[in-house]
Structures are given as C-alpha cells and as structure tokens.
Amino acid sequence: MTSRKEHSLKRRDLAVNKLTSLGDRIIEDVAKQTVPAIRVPSRGTSNIVYDEDRRYYVLGDRYGQRSLGNVKQIKKIGQMVYMANFCKGLVQTGKTATLREMYYVSEGWDIDFGDQQESNIVGEDLEVTLGITREDLGLMPEEDGASVYGDITLKDDDVEINAMRMGKSGYTISPTIDEVELLDHNVERVIAVETMGMFHRMVQENAYKKFNTLIVGLKGQAARATRRFLKRVNEELGLPVYICNDGDPWGFHIAMVIISGSAKLAHVNHELATPNAKFLGVTASDIVNYDLPTDPLKDIDVLRLKELYKDPRYRDEFWKVEIKKMLKIGKKAEQQSFSKYGLEYVVDTYIPEKLDSL
Amino acid sequence: MEREASELFEEFKELTASEFFRRNKQMLGFSGKIRSLTMVFHELITNSFDAAEEAGIQPEISIDLKRVDKDHYILKHKDNGPGIPENYITKVYCTMFAGSKFRNIQSRGQQGLGCSGCVLLSQMTTGKPARVISGYKKGDVIKGVEMTFKMDVKTNKGLILNKKKVDVDSTGVAIELQFKDVSYSLSEQGAFEYIRRSMIANPHAKVTFRDPTGQLFIFHRATEIIPPLPKEVLPHPKGVTADDLIFMAKHTDKRRFRSLLTSSLSRMSTKRVNEIEEITKIDLNKRPKDMKWEEAEQIVELFAQMDFMAPPTSGLIPIGKEQIEKGIREILDPEFVATTTRKPRTYRGGVSFIIEAGIAYGGNSGRVIGDQKRSEIMRFANRVPLSFDQGSCALTEALKSIDWKRYGIRDIENTPITVFVNIVSTNVPYLSTGKQSVAPEDEILHEVRQATMKIARSLQKYLNAKRAAKEEEMRSKIFETYVPVILKEAAILSGRDVPEYDYILAKVTRRPKILEEIDNETLQELTNDNMVGDKDDE
Numbered sequence: 039m040t041s042r043k044e045h046s047l048k049r050r051d052l053a054v055n056k057l058t059s060l061g062d063r064i065i066e067d068v069a070k071q072t073v074p075a076i077r078v079p080s081r082g083t084s085n086i087v088y089d090e091d092r093r094y095y096v097l098g099d100r101y102g103q104r105s106l107g108n109v110k111q112i113k114k115i116g117q118m119v120y121m122a123n124f125c126k127g128l129v130q131t132g133k134t135a136t137l138r139e140m141y142y143v144s145e146g147w148d149i150d151f152g153d154q155q156e157s158n159i160v161g162e163d164l165e166v167t168l169g170i171t172r173e174d175l176g177l178m179p180e181e182d183g184a185s186v187y188g189d190i191t192l193k194d195d196d197v198e199i200n201a202m203r204m205g206k207s208g209y210t211i212s213p214t215i216d217e218v219e220l221l222d223h224n225v226e227r228v229i230a231v232e233t234m235g236m237f238h239r240m241v242q243e244n245a246y247k248k249f250n251t252l253i254v255g256l257k258g259q260a261a262r263a264t265r266r267f268l269k270r271v272n273e274e275l276g277l278p279v280y281i282c283n284d285g286d287p288w289g290f291h292i293a294m295v296i297i298s299g300s301a302k303l304a305h306v307n308h309e310l311a312t313p314n315a316k317f318l319g320v321t322a323s324d325i326v327n328y329d330l331p332t333d334p335l336k337d338i339d340v341l342r343l344k345e346l347y348k349d350p351r352y353r354d355e356f357w358k359v360e361i362k363k364m365l366k367i368g369k370k371a372e373q374q375s376f377s378k379y380g381l382e383y384v385v386d387t388y389i390p391e392k393l394d395s396l
Numbered sequence: 397m398e399r400e401a402s403e404l405f406e407e408f409k410e411l412t413a414s415e416f417f418r419r420n421k422q423m424l425g426f427s428g429k430i431r432s433l434t435m436v437f438h439e440l441i442t443n444s445f446d447a448a449e450e451a452g453i454q455p456e457i458s459i460d461l462k463r464v465d466k467d468h469y470i471l472k473h474k475d476n477g478p479g480i481p482e483n484y485i486t487k488v489y490c491t492m493f494a495g496s497k498f499r500n501i502q503s504r505g506q507q508g509l510g511c512s513g514c515v516l517l518s519q520m521t522t523g524k525p526a527r528v529i530s531g532y533k534k535g536d537v538i539k540g541v542e543m544t545f546k547m548d549v550k551t552n553k554g555l556i557l558n559k560k561k562v563d564v565d566s567t568g569v570a571i572e573l574q575f576k577d578v579s580y581s582l583s584e585q586g587a588f589e590y591i592r593r594s595m596i597a598n599p600h601a602k603v604t605f606r607d608p609t610g611q612l613f614i615f616h617r618a619t620e621i622i623p624p625l626p627k628e629v630l631p632h633p634k635g636v637t638a639d640d641l642i643f644m645a646k647h648t649d650k651r652r653f654r655s656l657l658t659s660s661l662s663r664m665s666t667k668r669v670n671e672i673e674e675i676t677k678i679d680l681n682k683r684p685k686d687m688k689w690e691e692a693e694q695i696v697e698l699f700a701q702m703d704f705m706a707p708p709t710s711g712l713i714p715i716g717k718e719q720i721e722k723g724i725r726e727i728l729d730p731e732f733v734a735t736t737t738r739k740p741r742t743y744r745g746g747v748s749f750i751i752e753a754g755i756a757y758g759g760n761s762g763r764v765i766g767d768q769k770r771s772e773i774m775r776f777a778n779r780v781p782l783s784f785d786q787g788s789c790a791l792t793e794a795l796k797s798i799d800w801k802r803y804g805i806r807d808i809e810n811t812p813i814t815v816f817v818n819i820v821s822t823n824v825p826y827l828s829t830g831k832q833s834v835a836p837e838d839e840i841l842h843e844v845r846q847a848t849m850k851i852a853r854s855l856q857k858y859l860n861a862k863r864a865a866k867e868e869e870m871r872s873k874i875f876e877t878y879v880p881v882i883l884k885e886a887a888i889l890s891g892r893d894v895p896e897y898d899y900i901l902a903k904v905t906r907r908p909k910i911l912e913e914i915d916n917e918t919l920q921e922l923t924n925d926n927m928v929g930d931k932d933d934e
Contacts, residue, residue: 061889086924107904109871116882123889148881
C-alpha cells in the first residue's frame with residue numbers, strides 16, 4: 039500500500055494535469071482555427087439520476103456549453119480559466135484557499151465575479167468539467183468537520199494524532215482530510231451520532247470501550263470532510279459505519295446523505311457517499327417499541343416525510359415501512375429521549391440491542 | 397321717482413367696434429401678461445407672412461423687443477412685404493373689421509381684428525401713439541411714408557398726429573408700438589416659443605429677433621419655396637345654414653334662385669336642383685329675393701339628407717411633408733424626423749380639411765424641464781401655432797389616445813420627442829373665440845391618430861435599428877475585451893505561447909474589417925430612408 043503522502047502527491051499531479059489540459063484544449067482549438075468551447079456536465083435536477091448499482095446519485099450525460107463565441111458564455115469560460123490558473127498555483131505549492139478567499143483574489147482579475155455565489159458556481163463548473171473534487175483543486179470549505187473520539191491514529195503532515203488523546207471533545211476532522219494518512223487503529227466499528235449532546239453522552243458512558251468503536255459527532259448535516267472521513271474509514275480500514283440520529287425526517291436524511299450522497303453534489307458523490315453505512319435509529323418502530331417521549335409531527339415534517347417516501351434513495355422496504363409508520367403514528371422523537379430510562383440506558387440497552395438486530 | 401322712457405333712452409349709445417373691444421380686450425386674446433404679448437407677436441407675424449406671400453415675396457421679418465421697465469416694452473416689427481399705401485395705413489391699423497379675409501378661404505388670420513387690436517392694446521396700456529414707416533411701389537417708384545397716429549375708439553378711425561415723406565430702400569412695413577402690462581417669457585406660451593414654432597410651420601420665412609436681453613436670434617430660411625396662395629372655394633351644401641342662403645339671396649346678381657344655388661355652392665348640379673325642387677315643391681325659378689326663411693330652412697334640411705360629392709380640396713394648401721421636415725430640421729436639429737401629409741377629408745359632411753404630422757426625436761426635440769427632457773406637442777392650424785388651451789384641444793386628445801408603447805416608446809412623457817400636428821382647412825372648427833383649440837370632430841381625431849401612428853412606426857423602426865446597432869457594438873466590445881485576456885490566461889494554464897488569434901476574434905465578433913464599414917453604411921441608409929415618412933398608403 040502506497041503511503042498517504044505518495045497518494046496525495048499522485049492526486050496533486052492528477053489535478054495539475056487536468057487543469058493544464060483545460061488550457062491545452064483552448065489553445066489547440068485556437069491553433070486549429072475553431073472557436074474554443076468547453077463542455078460542462080449539466081447540474082440541473084433533470085440531469086441528476088440515481089445509480090442503482092452504485093447506490094448513490096450521479097450526473098447524467100447532458101452537457102452545457104461554455105463557448106468563446108457566445109456573448110453570454112464567454113465571461114463564464116474566462117472565469118473558469120482564471121480560476122483554473124489560480125487552483126493550479128494552489129495545488130503546485132500545496133496550499134489551500136477557501137471559496138471566500140478565492141472570491142477576494144478574483145477582484146484582481148481582468149474578468150471578475152459579480153458576487154461570491156457566482157464564483158461558487160464557476161467552482162462547481164470546474165469540478166464537474168475536470169471530474170475532480172474541489173478539495174483536489176485546493177479549494178476548502180470554511181467549516182470544520184465532525185468530532186471523532188476513539189482509538190485511531192492519524193498523520194497530518196508530520197504530526198501523529200491519536201483521537202483518544204485529544205481531550206473529551208476528540209479530534210476535529212480537518213477540511214484537508216484527504217491529505218491526512220490513516221496510520222493505525224484499534225477499533226471494530228464506527229458509530230456516528232447527530233448531536234454533540236449524544237457524542238458526549240457516549241464518551242462519558244465509555245461507549246468506545248464497550249463497543250470498541252469510534253464515536254463521531256456529526257453536528258447536524260455532515261460536512262464534506264466528515265463524509266470523506268467516513269468513506270475512507272469504511273473503505274480503507276474496512277470498518278462498518280453505523281449512524282444514530284433523531285427519529286424524524288431530518289435525522290433520516292442526515293443518515294441518507296452519508297449513505298447515498300446528495301443530489302446537489304452528484305458530480306462528486308463517488309468521493310463522498312458511503313453506501314455500506316447503516317442506519318441504526320431512531321426509527322418509528324423504536325418510538326413504539328421503546329415507548330419514547332414524543333412530539334407530534336409538524337406540517338413541514340409530514341411534507342418532508344412524503345418527499346422522502348418518493349425519493350429513490352428510500353426505496354428499500356425498511357425505509358418504506360418506517361416512513362409509513364411514522365406518518366401513521368404522527369410522532370417523532372429525539373435521540374436524547376432515551377434519558378427517560380436513565381442517562382446510561384442508550385449505551386447499556388438501546389445500542390447493544392440495535393447492533394445485535396442488524 | 398319714475399322716469400320716462402325717453403329720459404332713459406338719452407343714455408342709450410351706439411358702441412363702435414373699437415369701443416367694444418376696448419372694454420372687452422380679452423375677446424381679442426389679450427388676457428394675461430404673457431398671453432397678451434404672444435398674441436401681439438401672432439398678429440404682426442401672421443400679417444407680415446400673409447402680405448408677403450400674396451405679393452409673391454419670401455417673407456423676412458425682423459423683430460426687436462426692448463424692455464423699458466417691469467412689464468413695459470417697446471416693440472419694433474419690420475417686414476419685407478409689399479407695404480401699405482399711405483391712404484390705407486390708418487385703415488389697416490385703426491379700423492376694426494377691415495381687411496381682405498371675409499371669404500371662404502384658408503387663411504392664417506383671424507377676423508380682421510389683428511393689427512388694429514395691437515394698436516388698441518398699446519394705446520390702452522401706455523397712451524402712446526403708434527409709429528409706422530411704409531415703403532410701397534407706385535408704378536416703378538418706391539414711395540416711403542412715416543406716420544404717427546392714434547386710434548379714435550369713438551369713431552373706429554385713425555387720428556394722424558404726424559406724417560412725412562421718407563426715403564426707403566425697399567418695400568415693407570415697420571411698426572413701433574409700446575406696451576405695458578405685458579410680459580416676455582420663455583415658457584411654452586411665451587412669445588419666443590411662438591416664433592420658434594412659427595418657423596417650423598413656415599420654413600420659407602426668415603426671422604431675426606433681438607430679445608430684451610439684447611441677444612440676437614436668427615431663424616434661417618429652410619426652403620426657398622413660397623407656398624402657393626390658397627384659392628377661394630364655394631361653400632359645400634352641407635356646410636351652409638338657412639341664414640347663409642338668405643344672405644346669399646340678398647346679395648346676388650342672379651335672377652333666379654336656381655342659378656344662385658348652382659353658382660354659389662360647390663357640388664350643386666342642375667340635376668340636384670331639380671331633385672330639390674321635386675321634393676320640396678318650392679318654385680326655384682323665382683327671384684332670389686323672394687325666397688322665404690321657412691323655404692330656406694326646408695332646403696338646408698334636405699341638403700343634410702342628400703348625398704353630395706365631397707367638397708373640392710383645391711382650396712387647401714398643406715405645408716407638405718418635405719417642407720415640414722425642413723422646418724423641423726432647421727429648428728430642432730433632431731436625430732430622426734418623420735413627417736406625413738394626409739389626403740383631404742371632410743368633417744360634418746361638408747368641410748374639408750387636411751392633417752399633417754411630424755415626429756422629431758433627439759437633438760433639440762422635446763422640452764427641457766429641470767434637468768430632464770420631456771416630450772412636447774406642437775399644435776398648428778393653417779400654419780399658425782396654437783399656444784393656449786392645449787388640454788381641451790382635439791389634436792392633443794388624439795395624440796394622448798395613442799398607445800405609444802406599441803411603437804417602442806415606453807415612457808412618452810419623458811422621451812425627447814416633439815410631435816407636430818397641423819390642421820389645414822378653410823374652416824377650422826375652433827372651440828372658442830380665442831381660436832386656440834380645435835373641436836373634437838370624429839373625423840379630425842381619426843386623421844390625427846392615423847397620421848401620427850404612421851410616422852410613429854417609422855420612428856419605431858429607427859429606434860429598433862439604433863438599439864440593434866448599439867447591442868452589436870456592445871457585443872463586439874465584449875469579445876474584443878475578453879478574447880485576448882482569456883487566451884493569455886489559457887496559455888499560462890497550458891504552459892504554452894499565446895497563439896495567433898485574429899481569425900478567431902473576427903469569427904466570434906462576426907466583424908471583419910470590410911464588413912464593419914458596410915454595417916455603418918447600411919445603418920446610415922436606414923436613418924436616411926426614414927427621415928421622411930413613407931408614401932401614404934390608404
């Protein structure tokens with residue numbers, strides 16, 4: 039197995055080559071006296087399709103044009119080329135920049151952006167056109183990823199980190215997680231939970247020891263870095279991933295985006311989705327079986343559940359049954375509602391029972 | 397105490413025309429300081445134009461307005477017309493209801509009150525006499541006379557104070573009058589605007605005007621063509637009243653009423669007269685003087701039911717669309733102008749008229765209000781600017797009823813546009829004695845709309861072509877700016893040299909050098925094509 043450093047150098051070379059080829063295409067077209075045009079895969083909803091085999095969303099085969107000969111497209115192609123040059127510089131020097139930083143840098147270009155939204159879109163154009171992720175282009179999201187607690191050793195640059203020796207809050211997944219090498223571990227599984235409240239409960243109750251697991255605090259919808267981390271520990275280290283969220287449509291979907299990717303990022307789902315990850319709960323059946331304290335479903339919850347029911351990602355029998363059941367009982371429950379039976383209940387009883395049943 | 401009738405009637409007086417108008421000067425249009433001065437300009441200018449045209453001379457007028465004090469001015473007005481013979485000078489300037497225009501003829505002037513009205517106003521406000529120098533031809537000699545005189549309102553005649561022979565170089569009349577209670581204004585109703593508008597409708601005239609600040613304005617002649625003199629036309633049967641018939645019968649030298657009808661009315665054939673005789677059972681062979689009022693009434697009622705050919709239009713002399721265009725170009729110097737002259741039409745079944753319209757866009761078109769350009773309407777009747785009562789006028793009403801958005805003009809109020817409308821008729825249907833607004837006859841409203849919409853389409857074409865050219869220009873500019881920088885950046889990205897890209901740039905801008913010249917030419921042609929509206933397509 040090649041070391042992470044070599045791997046990341048390879049990825050860098052790949053990114054530089056792809057960026058260079060974008061410039062090549064344009065220059066060659068001009069030399070051949072044809073008007074340069076770049077084909078950009080369309081990201082419209084009609085071009086996002088669910089891939090049954092790969093179990094996540096992918097882009098269809100529709101394309102948009104960015105032609106030098108079109109008065110409306112020429113600015114876009116110009117922005118792409120400028121951004122490509124900027125990214126090439128980042129990758130070559132091993133630096134990263136946030137989208138916001140890039141937006142400010144663009145103010146000095148001959149073709150600038152109207153607002154950051156416009157530059158974010160061109161960033162996505164570049165991702166889908168070259169088929170590499172934004173992180174590979176050196177563009178980093180602003181926000182950090184999730185917290186990780188448990189016996190895993192990582193190497194970030196030359197620093198070795200053990201996620202058990204970072205204090206009770208654990209290791210925070212860096213936006214540059216792809217540069218980090220997974221050195222060693224002594225766990226059997228990974229349990230991701232939606233809230234930091236649950237994360238700390240699990241740490242305090244020594245869940246990592248009991249289940250020999252990594253505990254990941256998602257902090258709501260999982261950041262790209264978190265999803266990248268979960269995919270890597272699942273695929274590189276062969277660890278099963280379990281997700282435990284609130285028992286409502288929003289909790290369901292946080293899990294589903296980790297498992298099957300999001301529609302919006304269909305062009306990079308092959309780098310982000312963890313199709314093997316499993317949803318542990320809280321399910322509608324759990325609400326009934328454990329007689330949990332509940333809140334009634336709001337209108338917006340019902341609406342969302344109905345949307346999920348039609349979503350191809352929820353086509354499994356398991357999901358169909360659970361969504362229908364939740365609509366039927368008209369109730370939802372939070373993770374922390376297990377405290378009704380004592381703070382330890384969730385770790386002592388609920389999780390072991392659920393792990394056994396899967 | 398009771399008084400006898402004879403006693404009461406001792407105070408009964410006969411009022412002369414002059415005395416009547418002295419007491420009712422607003423009836424001459426002299427109401428308000430600004431309007432009074434505009435009306436003075438109007439009377440003197442139209443008189444000079446008419447006189448020159450009748451003599452076949454290209455009119456040239458010079459006007460000098462000096463401010464003596466607040467609301468007190470001295471006006472000097474000089475023309476190059478045929479002049480006035482010595483004997484007629486006080487008749488022209490001091491006798492109300494004297495003149496040559498009491499005929500069924502297209503004319504600028506009013507009812508012969510014009511010049512004498514100005515003299516009356518001057519005398520009423522300042523007490524000063526008028527001074528006139530007239531040069532006129534007698535045989536081959538040009539005679540000159542200078543006269544100061546007052547108007548005797550009691551007798552409706554002139555009172556000569558001073559008279560002497562003078563040497564003059566050419567024919568023409570110069571008059572000097574003083575006025576108080578008048579005011580010179582640059583507003584739409586003011587004297588200056590009156591001159592400016594007159595020049596558009598009379599491009600064959602030249603006017604120099606020195607305003608009270610001493611600034612000299614020269615309005616040059618835009619054409620050498622003197623308009624032909626209008627001919628008198630016989631009244632149309634549908635346009636006469638019973639009173640008109642009785643009046644004709646009294647003043648005719650015809651011996652039979654039948655021949656009076658055929659000789660005094662247009663479109664009246666013997667066949668028609670026989671029809672009238674048959675239906676009314678009136679003996680039309682009787683002497684005209686024997687015609688009774690009731691019979692005249694019966695005949696006029698029958699006229700209304702009969703079909704006559706439309707009145708002859710030979711008496712109507714429009715300005716002509718080429719001439720209007722010249723006038724507009726000279727005065728407004730617009731970016732675009734379109735004009736049209738419609739075919740003659742009739743209103744009320746018997747009065748013929750012609751509508752002429754023009755649209756000027758850009759340049760000095762429109763009125764500047766604050767720091768904004770607004771659209772303006774210029775109304776004319778027989779070439780005379782109508783400065784007042786715009787709101788109630790049919791010409792305005794017709795223009796306002798047009799949906800300008802259909803012609804690509806989104807906000808007509810705030811567009812630099814001047815709309816010109818002239819109504820030509822032997823009998824313009826005015827709404828009131830001020831003769832400043834036209835009555836809303838359906839046919840007139842219709843014609844004004846048709847004329848204006850037609851030229852509005854030409855304007856729309858021009859505006860569209862201009863817009864397209866501008867967009868094309870911007871398009872090219874985008875490519876010319878972006879292509880070089882993109883290719884420079886792409887070259888850096890690929891690590892190669894910037895390739896030769898002239899061909900690609902020409903291809904994307906679709907503008908090789910030669911084409912660029914052609915494009916500009918076609919645009920120019922398009923502009924020229926639309927300067928004058930297309931031929932009338934009825």
